[in-house]
Amino acid sequence: MRIALSGVTVRFGPVTAVNQVSLGIEPGEIHALVGENGAGKSTLMNMLFGLVTPAEGTIAIDGVERRWASPQDAIRAGLGMVHQHFMLQDSMSVLENIVLCAEPVGRFGFVDFAGARARLDAIAESHGVSIDLDRQLGRLSVGERQAVEILKVLYREADLLILDEPTAVLTPQEKDRLFDTLRSFRAAGKAIVLITHKLDEVVEIADRVSVMRAGRLVASSPLAETSKEEIARGIVGGALPAPRIRKAQEPGDVVLAVDALTVPRRGQDVGPISFDLRAGEIVGIAGVSGNGQAELVRALTGLERLRSGAISLCGQRIEKRDVGARRRLGLSYIPEDRQRMGLALGASVTENANAGRDDRKSFTIGPFLRHSAMARFARALIDNYRIRVAGPRAAAATMSGGNKQKLVVGRELGRSTPLVIAENPTWGVDIGAIDFIHGELMRMRDAGHAILLISTELDEVIALSDRILVMYDGRVSGEVAGGEASRERVGALMTSRAADALGKVA
Amino acid sequence: MKFANGTMRAVLPWAFTVLWIAAIIFALLLFVGAPFGEAISGFLQGAFGGRRHAYLMATLSRTALITGMAISVMLSFRAGLFNIGGEGQLVAGGLVAALVATLLPGPPLVVLVVAILAAMLAGALWALIAGVLQLYMGVPLLVGSLLLNYPIRYIASYAVAHPFRDVPSGMVQSHLVPQETWLAYFPGTRLDIGILFTLAATAFALVYSYWTVHGYHTRLNGLSADFARTVGLPVRKLTLQTLAISGAIAGLVGAIAVFGIHHRYIDGMLVQPLYAWTGIIAVLLVGMVPWAVPLSGFFFAAVQTGAAGMERAAGVPKEIALVIQAVIILFVASRVSGALSSKERGGGNA
Numbered sequence: 129m130r131i132a133l134s135g136v137t138v139r140f141g142p143v144t145a146v147n148q149v150s151l152g153i154e155p156g157e158i159h160a161l162v163g164e165n166g167a168g169k170s171t172l173m174n175m176l177f178g179l180v181t182p183a184e185g186t187i188a189i190d191g192v193e194r195r196w197a198s199p200q201d202a203i204r205a206g207l208g209m210v211h212q213h214f215m216l217q218d219s220m221s222v223l224e225n226i227v228l229c230a231e232p233v234g235r236f237g238f239v240d241f242a243g244a245r246a247r248l249d250a251i252a253e254s255h256g257v258s259i260d261l262d263r264q265l266g267r268l269s270v271g272e273r274q275a276v277e278i279l280k281v282l283y284r285e286a287d288l289l290i291l292d293e294p295t296a297v298l299t300p301q302e303k304d305r306l307f308d309t310l311r312s313f314r315a316a317g318k319a320i321v322l323i324t325h326k327l328d329e330v331v332e333i334a335d336r337v338s339v340m341r342a343g344r345l346v347a348s349s350p351l352a353e354t355s356k357e358e359i360a361r362g363i364v365g366g367a368l369p370a371p372r373i374r375k376a377q378e379p380g381d382v383v384l385a386v387d388a389l390t391v392p393r394r395g396q397d398v399g400p401i402s403f404d405l406r407a408g409e410i411v412g413i414a415g416v417s418g419n420g421q422a423e424l425v426r427a428l429t430g431l432e433r434l435r436s437g438a439i440s441l442c443g444q445r446i447e448k449r450d451v452g453a454r455r456r457l458g459l460s461y462i463p464e465d466r467q468r469m470g471l472a473l474g475a476s477v478t479e480n481a482n483a484g485r486d487d488r489k490s491f492t493i494g495p496f497l498r499h500s501a502m503a504r505f506a507r508a509l510i511d512n513y514r515i516r517v518a519g520p521r522a523a524a525a526t527m528s529g530g531n532k533q534k535l536v537v538g539r540e541l542g543r544s545t546p547l548v549i550a551e552n553p554t555w556g557v558d559i560g561a562i563d564f565i566h567g568e569l570m571r572m573r574d575a576g577h578a579i580l581l582i583s584t585e586l587d588e589v590i591a592l593s594d595r596i597l598v599m600y601d602g603r604v605s606g607e608v609a610g611g612e613a614s615r616e617r618v619g620a621l622m623t624s625r626a627a628d629a630l631g632k633v634a
Numbered sequence: 635m636k637f638a639n640g641t642m643r644a645v646l647p648w649a650f651t652v653l654w655i656a657a658i659i660f661a662l663l664l665f666v667g668a669p670f671g672e673a674i675s676g677f678l679q680g681a682f683g684g685r686r687h688a689y690l691m692a693t694l695s696r697t698a699l700i701t702g703m704a705i706s707v708m709l710s711f712r713a714g715l716f717n718i719g720g721e722g723q724l725v726a727g728g729l730v731a732a733l734v735a736t737l738l739p740g741p742p743l744v745v746l747v748v749a750i751l752a753a754m755l756a757g758a759l760w761a762l763i764a765g766v767l768q769l770y771m772g773v774p775l776l777v778g779s780l781l782l783n784y785p786i787r788y789i790a791s792y793a794v795a796h797p798f799r800d801v802p803s804g805m806v807q808s809h810l811v812p813q814e815t816w817l818a819y820f821p822g823t824r825l826d827i828g829i830l831f832t833l834a835a836t837a838f839a840l841v842y843s844y845w846t847v848h849g850y851h852t853r854l855n856g857l858s859a860d861f862a863r864t865v866g867l868p869v870r871k872l873t874l875q876t877l878a879i880s881g882a883i884a885g886l887v888g889a890i891a892v893f894g895i896h897h898r899y900i901d902g903m904l905v906q907p908l909y910a911w912t913g914i915i916a917v918l919l920v921g922m923v924p925w926a927v928p929l930s931g932f933f934f935a936a937v938q939t940g941a942a943g944m945e946r947a948a949g950v951p952k953e954i955a956l957v958i959q960a961v962i963i964l965f966v967a968s969r970v971s972g973a974l975s976s977k978e979r980g981g982g983n984a
Contacts, residue, residue, distance in 0.1 A: 431863060452866035461864065469864040472857040483854055484865030488847070495846050 129155055129189060129206055129287040129319050131176070136185030138168075138175050145171040147343040148185070153288065158310060158320045160330040160351075163340035163363055164530070164558035169323045170212065172340070173290045177209045178202035200229070208286025210277040212293045212323075212529060212556050213467055218266035223248070225265050226280045244283075251282050254312075267394065269418040278306070289313060290321045293556045295329060302416065307333050325558050327356050341365050363559060375574050379594070380407030382440075383458075383546045383578035384428075389437035391423040397435055398423040398602040407546065410569065410579040412593030412610075414618050417584045420602035422464075425551050425582055429461045430454045442546055456486060460540040464552035464582075466529075470536035473525040477517055480524045481506035481539055513538035514564070530561035537565050541572060548572060551582045566592060586615055586622075598622055651969045658961050666954050673948035680943010681936040691825035693932070693939045695895065696907075698829035701931030702887035703913025705832070705839045710880040711922050712843060714856030717877060719764050719779030720884050721910035722786040726760040727753035727885025729790040731892045732899035733798060735811035742814030749815070750889045757885020758878040760786060765877040769870055791901050806901040817894040828894030835883050836928050842879075843924045852876050884910070912938075919967050937962050 131153040138146040146168040153159050161169050174180050176187060178196030186193050189205060196202045199209075216225050227244045234240030245261060252259075259268075259275050268276065274294065281289055289310075295303045310320055310333060324330060330337050331351070338348035339362035347354070347362045382404045390399035398420035405411050415421055426432035428439060430451040439447045446454050455461075463469035471480050482491055482502045491501040506520035513534045517527050524532065537553060550569060554562040569592060573579055583589050589596055596608045598621035606621040663670050682690045703720050710717035731753035738745050764779035791806070800809045817826040842849040852872050855862035863869050888904060896903050904910075916934050920926035941959040944950050950958075 429864070430866075450866070450868070451863060452868055455866040463864055465860075468858060468860045470861070472854050472861045474857040475854060479850065479854065482850075483861070484867070492847050495848060497845055497847055497850055499845075 130191070131288060131319065132188040132191075133172075133176065134186055134188070136172065136175060136187075137183045138171050138180055139183045144343055146175065146182075149340070149343075149345045150185075151338060151345060151348060153319050153321060154336075155287075155319045156314055156317045157335045158314055158322060158333055160334035160337040161321055161323045161340065162325065162327070162330060162337060162359060164560050167340040167363075167558075168343040169340050170292055173209065173292065173321060173323060176202070177207055177290060203230075203284060203286075206285075206287035207290070208281035208284055208288065209290040210274070210281055210292060210294055214273045214277050216265050216273060216276060218264075220265055221261065222259055222263055222265060222268070222276050223261040225276055226261075226283050230284055248279060248283060251279065269422055272418055278309075286318070288319045288321070290323070292323045293325065294322070295324065295326065303329075325556075325562070327359055330359065331356055339363055360559070374570070377408050377574065379409040380576060383407050383442060384580065385438075385440040386428070387438040387440075389424070389427060389439060390435040391420075391427045391432060392435050393420070393423050393602065396602060398427075399435075400437060401604055402437075403597060403604065403607075405547070405578045405580055407578050408573060408576045409594040410573050410581055410592050412589035412596040413580065413582040413599055414586060414589045414596055415584070415599035415622050419599045419622075421551075421582050421584075421599055423602075424599070425461075425549060428549060428580070429459065455484060455543075455545075458546040460543050460545045460548045462536055462540050462548070462550040462553045464555060466532050466536050471524045471532055473523070475524060476521050477510070477515075477524055477527075477535065478502050478506040478520040480535060481509050481520070484539070484543075486543060509535065509538040509542060512542075513568075530557040533557050533565070534561060537568060541568055544577070546578060548577055548579045549582070550579060552584060553581070554583075554585065554588060562588075586618060589613075590615065590618065647969060651965050655962055655965050659958050662954055662958060662961075663948075663950065666951055668948045668950045668954075673944050673950055676947025676950075677940040677944040679947060681940035683943075686823070688824060689939060689943060691823050693935045694825055694829055696935035696939060697928075697932045698832040698894075699887055699891055699907075699909045700912050700916055700935050701928045702832040702835055702890065703884060703910050704916040704927045704931050705835050705913075706880045706883035706887065707910075707914050708917045708922055708924060708927055709839055709842070709852075709883070710876060711917060712856050712924075713852035713872065713876040714859060715765075715873060715876055715880075716776045717761060717764065717779045717880055718776060718914060719761065719782045720880075720913060721905060722779070722783040723757040723760045723881040723884035724888045724891075724904050724910050725783075725786050725790050726881075727757040727888025728892050728904050729786075729793060729888070729899050730756035730885070731889035732808045732811060733793070735815050735892070736798070736809045736898075742812055745812065746815040746893065749811075749893075750886065753885040753889035753892075754882040755885070757881040757883070757888065759881070761877040761881025761884070762874060765874045769873065787905055790899065794899050794901050800898070808899040810898045811892065813897075815893060816897055817890070826894035828890035831886060831890050833928075835886060836924075839883075839927075840924050848872075848875070915963070915967070919970055933966070934963070 134150045136146055136149045137144065149168075149172055161173070163169050171180060175182050178199040178201055188194065194205065217228065220228070223241060223245065226248065227239065227241070232240040232243050234243065248261060259272055259279065265273065265276065278294070294306060310322070313320055322329070322334065334351050336348070336350050337354060337359060339346050339359060341363065384405040386404070387402050388400040389402070390397045401424060403411070413421055413424070423432065427434045430446070430449060434447055437447070438445060441454065442458050444457060446457060449457070467473060472483070482505055485491065491498050491505060503520045509515065510517060510520065515527070515531045515534045515538065517531055524535070527535065533553070541548065548569070553569070554565050557565065566588070569579055569581065581589060581592055590610075590613045593613070594610045596610060596613050596618060597604050598606050598608070598618055600622060608618055608621070659673075660670055663673050680689050681693050684690065703724060706723070707717065707720055731749045734749040734752045735745055738748060760782060761779070764775055764782055767773040767778040768775045794808045795806045798808050800807055817828050819826055843853070851862070851867050855867060855869055855872050859869065887909070891904060892899060912934050913931070916930040917927060920930045937959050941955040944958070945952050945955040
């Protein structure tokens with residue numbers, strides 16, 4: 129399938145999100161689309177997929193001009209898209225999600241689930257993407273949800289595959305497997321568009337790379353004719369951020385003490401897990417998603433009850449306290465799912481910014497709100513964290529992913545609590561925002577806060593952490609000091625129990 | 635030119651809606667052989683006219699109850715709580731108001747105040763049962779609140795059929811509440827001051843929704859319960875408190891119906907006119923926007939009294955009048971929610 133976009137412009141009210149972009153996508157080619165958040169990459173692809181209507185310009189597929197009334201048209205034409213924010217039904221099973229809107233009809237008009245199951249098993253076999261088809265989607269981790277999205281597109285036999293930030297939640301091994309799948313797609317003559325922030329991946333797999341900035345296409349060329357540095361300069365439109373320097377400091381008192389913690393989980397409990405976290409250090413928790421990190425975080429924040437064990441925050445036992453009490457005692461939490469847990473998307477930026485604030489007196493009078501004080505607080509967050517948004521009154525849903533994340537990070541770090549739990553804090557966020565968020569976490573560490581960084585992004589864990597705990601199968605499979613960490617060493621611990629892994633590494 | 639275009643685009647769909655309604659009503663009237671002009675004027679008379687605007691007063695009196703129920707429902711719905719047990723809470727309030735007022739001795743004003751407060755408490759408690767069932771037994775609120783409508787309805791029927799029945803009246807109803815506790819009429823009208831309570835409840839709901847910490851927190855909980863939990867809001871407490879407020883307002887509406895309109899509890903008086911369900915539709919029609927709820931309540935009341943007027947004036951059979959009522963509601967409702975949702979889509983894109 130050969131696709132030609134010419135002169136495409138997309139406007140949202142007064143904002144021009146995509147400005148006069150002309151782009152060709154060739155069959156048998158992996159086309160990387162890079163750029164900062166809000167540069168218009170996702171909007172451009174959403175347009176191609178029929179989710180937004182262009183104000184100007186045309187889409188031609190194999191030389192024929194096409195118009196979509198809805199994504200269903202685009203899907204029928206052979207396009208498939210894996211969105212950054214998944215479009216799945218939490219209450220349905222994996223299998224039901226995959227066949228939704230493309231149900232195989234068996235005899236008597238019933239859905240032929242057995243047939244779908246057989247086809248999916250074959251797909252899983254050949255592409256190395258596998259998942260238990262009977263689990264309820266709501267119980268899956270973010271990484272597992274993505275596998276479902278990819279299976280969904282594979283199941284529909286799309287000729288053009290658009291992947292929006294697909295590797296953000298994968299481990300190196302999972303990423304390699306995904307890339308093998310993409311290569312086999314390429315070999316089969318399909319066209320692939322890969323939206324990404326990671327230049328290493330572009331260099332590794334892409335045939336052609338297009339760079340967008342502020343709604344315009346600033347460069348598009350075969351990979352061989354450009355370099356990583358040139359692409360990066362194109363993305364930020366100037367000089368690159370300087371590499372981070374870590375200030376050497378001795379960790380202080382124990383802020384968070386976890387002792388033999390176990391958390392209930394379907395199948396097998398998570399834990400027992402024990403560790404200490406001290407003031408002025410970042411402890412990274414690495415691991416393939418779905419190995420108990422989510423349960424650990426939910427137990428620490430109070431969102432889930434523990435089975436047994438003890439948690440102390442600043443010397444006080446907190447395992448029986450609720451979320452609000454723990455936060456007041458000195459805990460902030462940046463959740464991995466900013467869409468659902470980090471923000472209330474239907475509420476305004478102001479309402480989101482003031483949620484969970486401790487200093488209630490400064491924005492209330494008795495039972496009443498002081499809207500001006502709330503707006504002032506939101507305005508300060510917008511300025512301090514350089515959040516790009518129309519204003520405090522805008523709905524949170526109108527912000528781009530990176531700006532949403534900055535709002536969550538700003539709200540939580542602004543509380544300046546002794547303990548910060550950051551769960552995949554830079555998921556799906558552009559280079560500029562990643563650098564900013566990493567900088568803020570380091571600044572908090574240097575200022576003597578204790579930071580627990582849970583991330584499936586190995587580079588992020590290695591770059592920021594003073595110590596790294598690796599989780600595998602619900603337990604801590606090993607600990608590596610920040611200075612000695614290497615991708616290989618941590619990667620080995622991510623896939624096996626401590627004893628085996630240590631044997632291999634040592 | 636552009637402006638004119640915009641106005642046209644806003645007005646045209648409404649014009650079409652009105653035309654459709656008129657066409658269907660015309661066809662229906664033709665079918666039953668009723669005169670069109672008389673039927674329409676009967677409708678308008680029935681809703682807004684009458685001698686000294688007597689029918690308008692009837693419409694307003696109904697507005698008071700529908701809007702009150704709508705406000706009760708809105709507070710729950712905005713908090714993400716699908717409390718559809720307004721009817722049960724309304725009945726609990728009405729029954730308790732009538733019983734307290736007939737049984738409690740004392741100065742009339744004290745009796746009135748105590749009875750109203752007791753009615754609100756009864757409504758709140760009935761709503762809380764549904765909340766407790768959800769939080770501690772895992773019964774979904776939608777199911778629990780709905781099912782709780784039935785026991786209270788029949789408890790009330792039993793109470794006024796047996797122990798507290800006004801036997802000499804020959805009807806299934808309680809004794810009259812003391813005449814001194816009846817709500818006064820506005821001077822020169824037959825409209826009781828119950829609507830002032832509804833206005834107060836509306837004002838409370840507006841202030842609560844827009845300007846209070848509690849309203850802000852429940853709204854966040856309604857928009858995303860996961861978010862509310864994550865930022866440490868006391869979700870359970872908010873749920874129970876919101877249900878209590880919602881139920882208390884429903885109970886208040888029950889008390890208004892007793893002291894303002896019927897002056898006793900008559901079996902079925904709060905259930906048959908479908909106040910609670912009309913209130914739910916009235917709220918859904920305007921997408922839970924607080925300030926628009928009273929207007930919506932007035933619209934529904936007017937359509938109901940108007941249809942009754944049409945029946946009287948033009949001899950339109952009652953059933954056809956009800957069909958016409960349903961047609962009007964259906965078309966206006968789809969038009970309003972269409973306009974609201976397209977606005978929302980536009981806002982979401984911007």
